[in-house]
Amino acid sequence: xxxxxxxxxxxxxxxxxxxxxxxxxxxxxxxxxxxxxxxxxxxxxxxxxxxxxxxxxxxxxxxxxxxxxxxxxxxxxxxxxxxxxxxxxxxxxxxxxxxxxxxxxxxxxxxxxxxxxxxxxxxxxxxxxxxxxxxxxxxxxxxxxxxxxxxxxxxxxxxxxxxxxxxxxxxxxxxxxxxxxxxxxxxxxxxxxxxxxxxxxxxxxxxxxxxxxxxxxxxxxxxxxxxxxxxxxxxxxxxxxxxxxxxxxxxxxxxxxxxxxxxxxxxxxxxxxxxxxxxxxxxxxxxxxxxxxxxxxxxxxxxxxxxxxxxxxxxxxxxxxxxxxxxxxxxxxxxxxxxxxxxxxxxxxxxxxxxxxxx
Numbered sequence: 001x002x003x004x005x006x007x008x009x010x011x012x013x014x015x016x017x018x019x020x021x022x023x024x025x026x027x028x029x030x031x032x033x034x035x036x037x038x039x040x041x042x043x044x045x046x047x048x049x050x051x052x053x054x055x056x057x058x059x060x061x062x063x064x065x066x067x068x069x070x071x072x073x074x075x076x077x078x079x080x081x082x083x084x085x086x087x088x089x090x091x092x093x094x095x096x097x098x099x100x101x102x103x104x105x106x107x108x109x110x111x112x113x114x115x116x117x118x119x120x121x122x123x124x125x126x127x128x129x130x131x132x133x134x135x136x137x138x139x140x141x142x143x144x145x146x147x148x149x150x151x152x153x154x155x156x157x158x159x160x161x162x163x164x165x166x167x168x169x170x171x172x173x174x175x176x177x178x179x180x181x182x183x184x185x186x187x188x189x190x191x192x193x194x195x196x197x198x199x200x201x202x203x204x205x206x207x208x209x210x211x212x213x214x215x216x217x218x219x220x221x222x223x224x225x226x227x228x229x230x231x232x233x234x235x236x237x238x239x240x241x242x243x244x245x246x247x248x249x250x251x252x253x254x255x256x257x258x259x260x261x262x263x264x265x266x267x268x269x270x271x272x273x274x275x276x277x278x279x280x281x282x283x284x285x286x287x288x289x290x291x292x293x294x295x296x297x298x299x300x301x302x303x304x305x306x307x308x309x310x311x312x313x314x315x316x317x318x319x320x321x322x323x324x325x326x327x328x329x330x331x332x333x334x335x336x337x338x339x340x341x342x343x344x345x346x347x348x349x350x351x352x353x354x355x356x357x358x359x
Contacts, residue, residue, distance in 0.1 A: 050155055057126065068131065071337065074338075076134075083104055085140075099149075100150045101149050101173075103181075112178070114227065115188070116136070116147070116188045117173065118135075118148050119149055119190070120132050120148065121233070124259035125259060127195070147180075149166060158258075162259075163202070163205070167202060170189075192233055193232070194235065195234070196234020197274060200231055200276040203276075203287075207226065207285070208279055211279050214273060227357050228353070233295060234297075237275050238256075281312055289305060289306045290334060293324075293329050306320070319348055325341075
């Protein structure tokens with residue numbers, strides 16, 4: 001499959017479709033976003049640290065995440081039941097900063113329920129559990145537990161800190177499963193964008209002993225506790241990311257520099273171990289994978305990862321759309337619930353959980 005290298009006009013179209021904007025007085029205009037990425041690129045070229053540029057990227061992603069969360073609230077799926085929630089839970093001193101979590105449970109649950117544990121996106125340098133909270137409430141409204149995890153993003157912490165924190169969080173949830181109504185033997189790890197990369201990494205870590213040894217992390221879950229993976233708009237092949245060019249690629253390169261702690265993220269241990277496509281085996285649990293047709297990551301990440309999963313014999317449920325599908329579906333399309341395709345993705349996610357989560 002050919003590599004997609006977004007040009008400025010393609011990036012402009014992507015940004016126009018990506019997020020619904022608030023009142024005009026508070027808008028990031030398309031020209032402003034393009035200018036911001038140019039500033040990021042120039043700053044990175046003359047700076048010995050990714051910090052200044054990363055803060056600009058974070059500001060853009062933070063606003064987009066908040067707007068998307070509000071959009072989800074405005075367009076709920078149908079047939080939702082009542083939900084109980086416990087917000088801003090903490091792992092305690094051992095968890096450290098940035099490791100809080102939210103728990104959403106169906107209010108009518110009569111015992112522990114299969115639970116989706118979700119890792120938020122944000123280019124590894126931004127985002128929060130609040131960005132995905134509406135989606136997790138909706139999953140709980142359909143009968144499943146849902147937990148949104150936070151982790152320390154870059155450059156405040158560098159790789160593999162986030163992986164360690166998330167793995168520790170899984171262990172904490174298992175240890176305290178009864179307190180939260182979680183069925184610890186029926187867990188599904190999910191993620192979006194950068195969170196999709198982290199979710200895939202946690203999945204591989206759980207089932208592949210050699211990989212766990214390679215990155216030096218003891219898995220918190222036993223393989224038979226992991227019922228499935230949900231991967232939305234994720235990144236699974238770091239070499240393909242390194243081959244991108246243009247403004248979009250500059251921003252990603254800075255984010256990965258901040259997260260990895262090195263400019264050479266694509267050619268050393270970081271890029272190698274983040275590339276879960278290279279560690280796919282038939283030991284992975286059933287996997288739901290999706291991406292939008294107007295998201296370059298779908299074609300160089302999602303589709304190749306889905307192919308690798310199927311070639312390895314993993315039970316794979318994929319949801320991709322033809323290149324000419326209208327309306328064009330941007331990165332993280334599944335959270336833009338005003339799209340019929342996003343509602344379809346939600347329903348198919350629930351169908352996937354119905355089929356595999358309680359097995």
